[in-house]
Amino acid sequence: MRALFPVTDQTASAADREWTLDELADAYAYPARGPAAAVQGAPGKPAAPWLRANMVSSLDGAAQHDGRSQPISSATDMRVFGTLRGLADAVVVGAETVRLEGYRPARAREAFAERRAAAGQGPAPAIAVVSASLNLDFSLPLFAEPLVPTLVLTGAAAPPGRIRDAERAGVEVVVAGDGAGVDPARAVAALGERGLTRLLTEGGPRTLGQFVAAGVLDELCLTLSPTMTAGDAQRIAGGPSVTAPESFRLAAVLEEAGFLFTRYLRI
Template identity: 75%
Template structure:
């Protein structure tokens, strides 16, 4: 792996060109801010596909997964849409020794919480994500969510967070509710509809995008879908890493 931007004489790689997890954690550290910081992590092919056969794994690579793990290792909470949780087979976040000292110094628990966004709460609450996480899973839903599903979620050990009216979750309110619970370093892994909602609400601070050197054609979703913004929001390039033709870029809101 090599750094393409910003250009520097310093290197974080070893003699084989591999970056340590500590070096990646330094490169992707959250900014020092008094408020919350929402970053997204997504992968896309050259022709804009965010998935293949309904999943992101076929367009990923080993280095992409190392960065994926690093971003999780730095976050207070991982936010994902219900459909992504179902399709990707989400499990509880793990405590990793490589990030233990860094998390302890930042006042974080051993692993990030997972927050699932769902208006209907149509989820299998017998899965490990709900019954055996290190940190209780949060469910972000609307005030009109079915009471029986709220009760089932709570019986499974999940924390239900009301973050909208009716069956809709308000993206800005979801960020505030998580921050009020001490989750200021937020990471969303999609899916595309949820990311599109965060973009449209103007609450996304940072975009971590892996560009895969692949073409898929077809009608796969882009990394963000749903409502459009009236005026495209400009982000500034913060860094670019490269390995085996994959580009690992990071953009921040201007």
């Protein structure tokens, strides 16, 4: 892996080698406050919730192949994926992605233990599932055997019986919407009120699209995979379009084996 941007004196001469997890963690550190601090790479606990997304896309814009992201990913992409989880307080994910990708609880990793302890974090990030219907199997390990209790973000009109099922399984149900769905801004605020300010969403595309439309996405970590899939696979963000395109600033680019690992910050 080598850094292509920002350009430094070492960029052209840097050896193409595997980065350590510590180096990746430094490269993806959460900002101390706001977009300006993120550009400078200042580590620390954000004063307010900071929501970053981590997605992968093929060259022709596909976010998945045959319904899953793994075919367009790589070993290094998965190391970045693990690093971003290792830095987060909570991972926000849509219910459909939980079902399709077979989500399991986040695990504690020794490589990030000291860093997390110094930041006042628990051993692993909480998983926060966005679901209007709560049509989830609460007997699965994600809900029944998490190291850190799993949360479900839902609306006030969620089926009461499913809320009781979730709570009996030890799941914390967080109401973040007045109707059947979840209000993205309220969801981010509710997590922040629980001390979960370093937020990471891994999609899916519909969930990411809702965060974008609500104007609450602060950062996009996008892996551009050197693959082509054709077909009609979904883009990284779906749902209704925004009134005006959101503008983001390029903050960093890493490269390995043709994969580009980019970071964009909302302007």
